[in-house]
Amino acid sequence: MPTKSTRSVFFISDGTGITAETLGHSLLAQFPDCHFKQVRMPFVDTADKVRDCVRQIREAAASQNVRPIVVSTLVDQEIVAVLRQADAFFLDLFDKYIAPLEAELGTKSTHTVGRFHGIAESEDYKARIEAINFALAHDDGQSNEKLAESDVILVGVSRSGKTPTSLYLAMQFGVKAANYPLIPEDFERNKLPADLVRYRTKLYGLTITPERLSEIRRERRPNSRYAALDNCRNEIDAAQKLMRREGIPFIESTSRSIEEISAKILHEIRISRTGY
Amino acid sequence: MPTKSTRSVFFISDGTGITAETLGHSLLAQFPDCHFKQVRMPFVDTADKVRDCVRQIREAAASQNVRPIVVSTLVDQEIVAVLRQADAFFLDLFDKYIAPLEAELGTKSTHTVGRFHGIAESEDYKARIEAINFALAHDDGQSNEKLAESDVILVGVSRSGKTPTSLYLAMQFGVKAANYPLIPEDFERNKLPADLVRYRTKLYGLTITPERLSEIRRERRPNSRYAALDNCRNEIDAAQKLMRREGIPFIESTSRSIEEISAKILHEIRISRTGY
Numbered sequence: 001m002p003t004k005s006t007r008s009v010f011f012i013s014d015g016t017g018i019t020a021e022t023l024g025h026s027l028l029a030q031f032p033d034c035h036f037k038q039v040r041m042p043f044v045d046t047a048d049k050v051r052d053c054v055r056q057i058r059e060a061a062a063s064q065n066v067r068p069i070v071v072s073t074l075v076d077q078e079i080v081a082v083l084r085q086a087d088a089f090f091l092d093l094f095d096k097y098i099a100p101l102e103a104e105l106g107t108k109s110t111h112t113v114g115r116f117h118g119i120a121e122s123e124d125y126k127a128r129i130e131a132i133n134f135a136l137a138h139d140d141g142q143s144n145e146k147l148a149e150s151d152v153i154l155v156g157v158s159r160s161g162k163t164p165t166s167l168y169l170a171m172q173f174g175v176k177a178a179n180y181p182l183i184p185e186d187f188e189r190n191k192l193p194a195d196l197v198r199y200r201t202k203l204y205g206l207t208i209t210p211e212r213l214s215e216i217r218r219e220r221r222p223n224s225r226y227a228a229l230d231n232c233r234n235e236i237d238a239a240q241k242l243m244r245r246e247g248i249p250f251i252e253s254t255s256r257s258i259e260e261i262s263a264k265i266l267h268e269i270r271i272s273r274t275g276y
Numbered sequence: 277m278p279t280k281s282t283r284s285v286f287f288i289s290d291g292t293g294i295t296a297e298t299l300g301h302s303l304l305a306q307f308p309d310c311h312f313k314q315v316r317m318p319f320v321d322t323a324d325k326v327r328d329c330v331r332q333i334r335e336a337a338a339s340q341n342v343r344p345i346v347v348s349t350l351v352d353q354e355i356v357a358v359l360r361q362a363d364a365f366f367l368d369l370f371d372k373y374i375a376p377l378e379a380e381l382g383t384k385s386t387h388t389v390g391r392f393h394g395i396a397e398s399e400d401y402k403a404r405i406e407a408i409n410f411a412l413a414h415d416d417g418q419s420n421e422k423l424a425e426s427d428v429i430l431v432g433v434s435r436s437g438k439t440p441t442s443l444y445l446a447m448q449f450g451v452k453a454a455n456y457p458l459i460p461e462d463f464e465r466n467k468l469p470a471d472l473v474r475y476r477t478k479l480y481g482l483t484i485t486p487e488r489l490s491e492i493r494r495e496r497r498p499n500s501r502y503a504a505l506d507n508c509r510n511e512i513d514a515a516q517k518l519m520r521r522e523g524i525p526f527i528e529s530t531s532r533s534i535e536e537i538s539a540k541i542l543h544e545i546r547i548s549r550t551g552y
Contacts, residue, residue: 007381016539018448019302026295026349027373030385042539069380073302089380096372097303104345104365105283109306125533132440139412164408167443172294257401263292263318 008037008060008068012053012083014075017042023093024071036069044074050082057086124174131170131177138178139163144195147178152269153199154179155243156206157235158226159216161253161261165206168258173266187238192246204265205243205250210236212254284313284336284344288329288359290351293318299369300347312345320350326358333362400450407446407453414454415439420471423454428545429475430455431519432482433511434502435492437529437537441482444534449542463514468522480541481519481526486512488530 009028011020017040028036037060044050060068070088074080075098084090098109137143138150140163147153152169154162158181166177186193196203210233217227225231243250249268253261285304287296293316304312313336320326336344346364350356351374360366374385413419414426416439423429428445430438434457442453462469472479486509493503501507519526525544529537 016535018535018539019298022295022298023369026369027377030351030374031377031381031383033383034381040542042543069377075306089377091373091377093299093302094306097367098306101303101307101345101365101367105307105310107307107309129440129534132443136415136439163412164405164447167408168447171440171444171447258405259292259294263294266316267318 005066006035006037006064007066008039008057008064010039010041010053010057010060010068010070010072010088012041012044012050012070012072012074014045014079015042015073017073020071020073020093023073024091027071027091044079045076047079047082050074050079053083054086057088061087127174128171131174132167134176135166135170135178139166141180141193141195147195147199147202149176150178150199150202151176152204152265153177153196153202154206154265155182155196155203155248156208156250156253157182157213157232157239159213159220160206160208161258162206164258165253165261165265168262169266172259172262175266182235182239182242184235187235187242190238190242192242200246200248203246203248204269205239205248206253206261207236207240207243207250208252209254281342282311282313282340283342284315284333284340286315286317286329286333286336286344286346286348286364288317288320288326288346288348288350290321290355291318291349293349296347296349296369299349300367303347303367320355321352323355323358326350326355329359330362333364337363403450404447407450408443410452411442411446411454415442417456417469417471423471423475423478425452426454426475426478427452428480428541429453429472429478430482430541431458431472431479431524432484432526432529433458433489433508433515435489435496436482436484437534438482440534441529441537441541444538445542448535448538451542458511458515458518460511463511463518466514466518468518476522476524479522479524480545481515481524482529482537483512483516483519483526484528485530 009024011017011024013020021040039056041053044053057068057070068088069091070083070086071091072083073093074083075094080092102109134149138147152175154166154177156162162179166179169175169177180193180196210229213232213236214227214229217224217232221227240250251261251264285300287293287300289296297316315332317329320329333344333346344364345367346359346362347367348359349369350359351370356368378385410422410425414423428451430442430453432438438455442455445451445453456469456472486505489508489512490503490505493500493508497503516526527537527540
């Protein structure tokens with residue numbers, strides 16, 4: 001029987017801690033039967049701060065009666081040495097990877113503090129911020145001024161997941177994603193919105209089950225025709241028919257996260273990213 | 277002298293590849309003198325697909341005359357075995373971490389495919405999507421209907437970075453971040469916007485250098501009073517004075533990424549995240 005007792009996991013970093021967390025989440029997700037209490041400790045860059053970490057790790061060990069797990073991305077070896085005084089199971093990113101990489105590349109690492117330090121000046125970062133602004137300006141068909149600049153235009157019925165997906169594509173990948181709703185008028189005319197016809201090769205559809213769509217829409221407008229299950233079913237059927245006829249690829253969003261949807265879209269349209 | 281020749285880095289995953297990329301970026305950032313060509317290969321979950329990876333790795337090695345680096349998060353050991361036929365420098369996440377974790381936890385990992393699989397049903401994921409919708413509904417002071425529900429309300433002059441930061445806080449951390457502009461009328465009255473007074477403890481300010489603000493505003497409205505350097509300087513001075521007087525903590529956004537700004541805000545306000 002897997003244990004259901006709680007074990008603390010500390011994400012310790014001298015920077016934002018985002019790398020340690022991302023790494024840690026992907027590892028812990030492999031052990032769904034265990035129960036973890038996650039504690040984020042970013043900006044641990046002095047002896048005082050790391051001693052505070054050690055104290056908290058000891059307290060967690062004492063109260064849970066099991067040694068905590070520590071996922072760390074610290075680079076300062078003096079701080080690491082203090083941290084190691086705690087009795088914990090250590091997963092140290094730099095320890096395991098940086099040293100071998102230095103040997104392979106034949107050069108020393110800068111041991112810079114944290115992943116994002118200095119990134120705000122990079123071209124990649126600026127492209128991501130520009131893409132976020134683009135996604136906001138071209139959300140829900142509110143502007144078609146610069147659709148020609150888009151890398152992809154997401155289409156689908158209202159509340160099928162277009163907005164968060166377009167924001168994620170922008171934020172994570174610097175992809176300029178517009179989104180455009182398919183509405184009952186389009187289905188009556190049985191045609192793509194006129195603004196989109198010339199950009200057909202940029203279109204990518206999202207679809208969703210009628211049950212889930214109805215649930216989401218009810219949260220927004222309870223007891224409405226808009227949210228009624230039969231109406232949702234009709235809209236989705238019509239949207240899928242339209243997308244098939246127009247040769248627009250589409251993906252089911254119901255049980256997928258925006259990360260999965262975005263990665264799949266990116267993979268399929270093979271947008272070539274430059275720089276960074 | 278560090279080499280400036282190009283070396284390919286492959287991010288290979290049976291899922292979205294986002295974990296492999298995040299991990300890889302943080303490692304490569306330690307070697308700014310090296311030039312890397314990054315290739316993303318997600319959804320590598322069949323023998324055919326991994327053989328295609330091997331072929332591309334060999335081609336890169338031949339054309340660059342150096343063995344590529346492979347950052348992988350594959351869990352299927354048969355697929356890993358095929359990948360290992362390529363001559364590359366392997367950084368394998370699961371190899372280095374999953375096996376030791378299994379020993380520590382006394383249980384087998386599920387070897388699920390990818391980090392995000394099944395996440396769409398989790399409470400954490402739903403909270404993140406809800407937070408994104410909240411950030412969009414409460415962007416730029418456009419609604420104050422549910423400000424009481426916010427975890428934080430970002431304030432600052434127009435174009436100081438509030439919108440992308442609030443979206444990042446939502447997307448990465450599930451934090452409900454509203455944002456509200458400080459405008460010339462507020463400075464003339466020398467008072468906080470009336471809507472915000474009752475939420476003073478939730479306020480967090482962003483500031484920026486006048487030079488950078490003027491640059492950003494010129495992109496939006498060239499040759500305007502709005503973008504003029506002296507006007508930007510006056511607005512920023514007045515905003516900082518107002519924030520200091522009201523006891524609102526604030527952070528300089530000029531040379532920081534939204535990841536850094538968000539992590540710092542989160543750290544300082546110590547929002548307690550639950551679940552996941």
